[in-house]
Amino acid sequence: MLNAMREERADRAGLRGDCERCFGLCCVALPFAASADFAVDKPAGTPCRNLGEDHRCGIHVRLRREGFTGCTVYDCFGAGQKVSQVTFGGQDWRTGPPDRARRMFDVFPVVRQLHELLWYVTEALTLTAARPVHADLRRALEKTERLSRGTPQELAALDVGAHRQDVNVLLLRASELARAGVRGRRRDRRGADLMGARLKGADLRGVSLRGAYLIAADLTGADLRGADLIGADLRDTDLTDADLTGAFFLTQPQLDAARGSVGTRLPGSLARPAHWTTGL
Template sequence: MSDQREPALPGGAPDLVEQRADGLRADCANCFALCCVAPAFAASADFAIDKPAGRACPNLRSDDFGCGVHTRLRDIGFSGCTVYDCFGAGQKVAQVTYAGQDWRRAPHTAKQMFRVFPIMRDLHELLRYLHEAQCLAAARPVHDQLRVAYLDTERLTLGEPAELLRIDVGALRHQLNPLLLRASELVRAGVPGKKKDRRGADLIGARLKGADLRGANLRGAYLIGADLRTADLRFADVIGADFRDADLRGADLTDALYLVQSQLDAAKGDLRTTLPAAFTRPGHWGT
């Protein structure tokens, strides 16, 4: 099967920011540790403690916005922190929405900032998917629609805090999902053979070793603890799929659609696991 991704985005954005992935990656140095404060944690296998929303994690350093146990998170029961991805929303809120005014030095901003952050995070996640879809050569018939959707969503991220708080992200997801799905369908149509449709399926602990899942629809599938050793996931649509503790040793995820780094970080793998070029092999994976 020929490469269905283009080396660059089709066309140029007429206004706003350049459509590049750089701004959709977390830049913790330019954030105010919003992911360590805004969300609530519940004591579980992923978090060692309970933490209410809006309260700083006790591991957050008081002299800066760094994590005091960053190198030991998995070892001391905070694996949930290692798989979190804000898609660049943290630095957008910190440096654009609040123009560098942090919640410690300006405590009157804290409550509102912590409410804005999860909305911005959801918007940036949508931008991440829209950006990828525009890089898919086979999705060319919907590139123009994707470009408009990207720019419209980007405009939302540049709003004032009060405007951001009024956004119905659920409605926006519902509006954009058919377009993202259409892009996926156009790509997967080029995969030979019958494609499996396991959208939203309960595949927790499923035995899928060596399974042929090329071009499969795995959107929102529950693959927690699934055995996917040596499975072929090329061009599978994995948007929203839950890969927590899934065994991806030897699996082929080349050109998996809408794959994000946090999905890999939550899974198990090894040096035989084939990843798309833009992804980083998680440090906890085996050899």
């Protein structure tokens, strides 16, 4: 188990955003609308007003205070540096022709989806109970990595939605195999509307919460060991003192969007969000 954890951390090293090696693509390529998550409107392909000439955020330490919470819960899964340094060979969108910038902005969301899949498949390969599909998962991992290294033209033409569907079949099977070993009742709450639900202290071991809406739900002290949380919306979910050890397909952006405490137990591959203890 220890070796598997070490291998997982090594395999995921390139699946974490590295802003030092990116040209601020998430701050330019993606659109956002004035809301509780963003203080202003910004169309796709237009630099955020807070983006500096050095591709760094000018208010990074004050994002939450200045109304840009959405930025603090975003993770490109390493797609930013892949597009910047690999797909476009270190060529800056600021200094190149307009066509280069447009192509970079078009390709970035595609690679981001592929890298998110790489994160999930890498985790699925650490699930011992999912061994019956490990061979298929390895093939999916290799294909997804190969696709992520395509040319700008290949990436722009890729039907990433179809590829996601193919991989999701394997992830779903891996989830079913892993959760089959959890004792007790394992309800399927895929896509369930649990917004604002009162689930304090709930036993959610082995439950499928894939794509569930848990916005502002109270999961204080809940037991989520062995639960499948892929795609679950955890915005403002209260995870104070909840046990998420052994929960799988949970990502850092999901945790960053939630509320928690020093008593919240997390999978080893994820970090405790700073705002859980500082309130900032």
